[in-house]
Amino acid sequence: MIDDVRAAAEAAVARLAAVSGLAEARALETELLGKRGPFAVFKTRLGSLPTVDEKKAVGQAVNEATQTVAAAVEARIAELKRAERAVQLEHERIDLTEVLSRPTRGHAHIVTQAWERLEDVFVGLGFQVAEGPEVETDWYNFEALNMPPDHPARSMHDTFYVDHGTPGSTVLRTHTSPVQIRVMQSVPPPIYMIMPGRVFRNETTDATHLAVFHQIEGLVIDRGITLADLAGTIEAFTKAFFGEGFSSRLRPSYFPFTEPSAEVDIRTPSGDWLELGGCGMVHPNVLRAGGLDPEEWSGFAFGFGIDRMAKERHAVGDVREMYTNDIRFVEQF
């Protein structure tokens, strides 16, 4: 009978090898290993064997055969599953470049992108961010900034006057510097602030000039602030914003609200110098207008154009393009 058992196991394994599908394999599993399967039958016949030894020997053979067949069933099923999955995967093949639709993301304006990058660099240097109104009083825009009425430097600013209050009292701010005064009036020093925002100049627009554009202003007021601190801060900004290969220099200039005043030039890795903006030590009259004692506090201020940075970064040929709101422009960035 042992031979019968072994023969049955061999036959079972052979049949398993021959099945062609998973369902057939599962049916065969039931047939072979179920209650009416050959090995179950062999087990029921054990009782009829004459000797204990024989019973033991045949019983062991039946168990071994059952295990062998069960393992073969499991292996065969796993093999068939793999094959079926392989067929399915091949059947599901997609050409990923056949794209019919795609989700649309919005595009931030390039001035906003430059604005936020500038903010992030200065925040990293320990600056906070302040903002102020775009429509300003003459006092904040000019007088507090050491430009009393009739000051010749006022003619450097082509000013839009606003029909509000007494004539000449209200302007569209010509720079972000009035926020300096508002900050000085509201925050006790030390002050480490940047002030980004929209500014206005009554100038005819062309490829490089806009009547409405954006500046970022910086103001530091503390005890013992020096012109060297200004140069060092500009240098740190230059490297952080433009890259390690860039450097900066200050060269004498004139602004009514700073003294000494300077232009900031930055040197590109290829050795060209580009004008970046103006800066200087906050003028004593401006500190006084902000309610601070110039003998106790000193500070510096600087201002750069944001639009120009966006223009240079993206090589925009004409700044006016940036404000057409042409979706074909907006979507490029």
Next chain:
Amino acid sequence: MKIVHSWLNDLVPVGDDIDAIADAITHLGLAVEDIRTVGSTVPGVVTARVIRTERHPDAAKVHRVFVDAGDGVERHVWCGAFNMQSDDVIPLATPGTVMPDGRAIEPKPILGIPSEGMLCSARELGLGDDHSGILILPQETPLGVPYGEALGLGEEVLYDLDVLRNRPDAYGHLGVARDLAAHFGLPLAPAPHVLTATEPARSAPVELVDGDRCPRFTTVVISNVTVTSSPEWMARRLAAAGMRSINNVVDVSNYVMLETNQPNHAYDFDTLGGGGFRIRLASDGETIVTLDDVERTLTATDLLICDANDRPIGLAAIMGGQNTEISDSTTTIALETAWFEPMGIMRSVARMGLRSEASARFERGADPFGIDRSVARFVELLRLTCPDLVVHHGMVDARSEHLPTPPQLVVRPSRVSALLGTTFTAAQITQLIEPIGFGCHPQGDDLLVQVPSWRPDCTMEIDIVEEVARRHGYGALGKTVPKSTQPGGLTAFQHRRRRLRDVLLGLGLSEAMPHPFLTAGDLERAGLPAQAVKLVNPLSVGDDILRTSLRPGLLKAIEFNESHRRTGVALFEIGHVYPPSDQVLPAEYEALGVVIAGADATAAMSVWRELASAMGWGARVDQGRVPDGLHPTRSATLSLGKDVVGAVGEVHPDVLDAYGVSERVAVLELHLGVLLAAEPKVPQWKATSRFPSSDFDLAFAVPESVAAEKVEKAIRQGAGGTLVDLALFDVYRGAGTAEGTRSLAYRLRLQANDRTLTDADVAQVRDKVVTAVAKLGAQLRG
């Protein structure tokens, strides 16, 4: 300011390394914007005389000019300028000439008739900006010679400086030379000899009627003057600096001005009424014909130079009158050299819009005590062409008590050092600023600094700090980084605004930045109230309204894109609007505007809900209050308490028509000043259940008068705490729904945190929901 290199070299021997000199000038704070070589001549351009001109019947824009280039041969040239007459001498570019712009002159025929060259304008020859016609040369010019030779042209290098307001002295070559002499340690040319006057005494007396406006007015009478042409070098330098050579007297006058920054005026003494001057304010409505042949009407704030008979002969500090001009027959001149109060001149110039080389200098501030040097220099230079001139005794120096005295300033070396971050001793400061004219006298630890009269900008200690920094060199002051003792960062408002922008971008909206100025009618077209703040002096007429809403700009952007075949554009803007107010400033605030072309009001509601969820905002959607300019049955006001914080819906079709937009436009507007300032609701954790959930659907027939929002609210109230999800998944109108109702179908998911809900639990919640919704007049559909 144009600084001529050879001229500068006369005043300080700086040598000829142009780039090094330019660099030094720039680092002294007088930015060199351009270095140019002028006076180069174009080979092949010769002088020729116009024989006659002729029109051709078929040529409207050009005519035929016949010229003689000195060889007696008649040459024919087509010419597009008509300003020449027979016998004029003009520059002729002969065939083969290559012009400065690279054009080669070819005998190109017009109407089959060739042109034997080209007649040139001043600009074409690099002689200035004049391109209004052909350059007409003096009658006596020899023919057939290179025009450069005929004009005495020679190359000059010039530096174009951007001289800022604080350096009026640098509007003269002398001021720039003084800085360079100190910088390079070179000697500055000495002042000319003091004038020696001779008998007989002849005076041009001066009466200062309004001495506050004219604190100093000097005159000197010079006879034996012959009016002739200037030396070639002088004419060349003047031309390089942008001034035309007229005659020796006028040229010397201009030359002295460009050198010392001191404007002056030479009058023909023989035609000067009464032989003297009265300086007074004009009377309202008084007129004068200025040198440029324009009759000007004056006001009582304009200052006049009158002759002794009170006849106006010049607009003080601005421009001379016509009637005392130097002529060829002038032999005796009265030289005026004066100092005028700058603010008064500035106001007259601004009012009349008449600016001259002289007024520009007086406005910025000439040197009230540099007059003697200028007069001596005038005489020295005029003597080159008039060796026998006589300077008469009787010179007049009229002064009023308003003549400013240059200040003495206390300068603390400790203060200079503290601001510059480098230690400077009194001696070092003296060493730096004395060479540029600042007299330094020790006073204890400090210095008493005498400001030179040519530096009216220096009135405070800080001005001297700047001079020290400038002379020492900004680059030599070092670079240090101050330690901020505060943490850097954005404000909560700014953080929230960034979050808002990120969510908008994620929703597929792109950022627009329309102009904040609107044109008359823009607000009305958008259906908005017309009240707005206006600009007094707009860039262009009509472009004078400060926006009170972002909508007009965004609608224009939609229209622009639609006209470029880009429909379905979805844009947002975060920007300021400026409604009128009775406060010191307009009621400016920051707003958000969203427009989605080709989408209806529900798209705007979706954006609002997503933003409200992301930003922790809540607001009432009040469809009973239709915002101006929006679709009356598809729009709502967003309110927070009593405040209106926004609008949501769709643009009114009338407005779309007015803007020429063919698609529907969904719109959302928010008052960010209010919404971003508020502390957002921070989402609080709710435990997620480990027990199974149960779903069921309910469809109600809801009267049109009942908002879906209310149904939703009733469902939530009826269901109680086990409702974890609620979604409106179908809205249906039509067959099967009663008139005036629509079907709203909701899916509910129930789940408890502490147990598995039984069928009985679910049935109970379902009943409560149906009862709650029924109170709204809505019925469960079968």
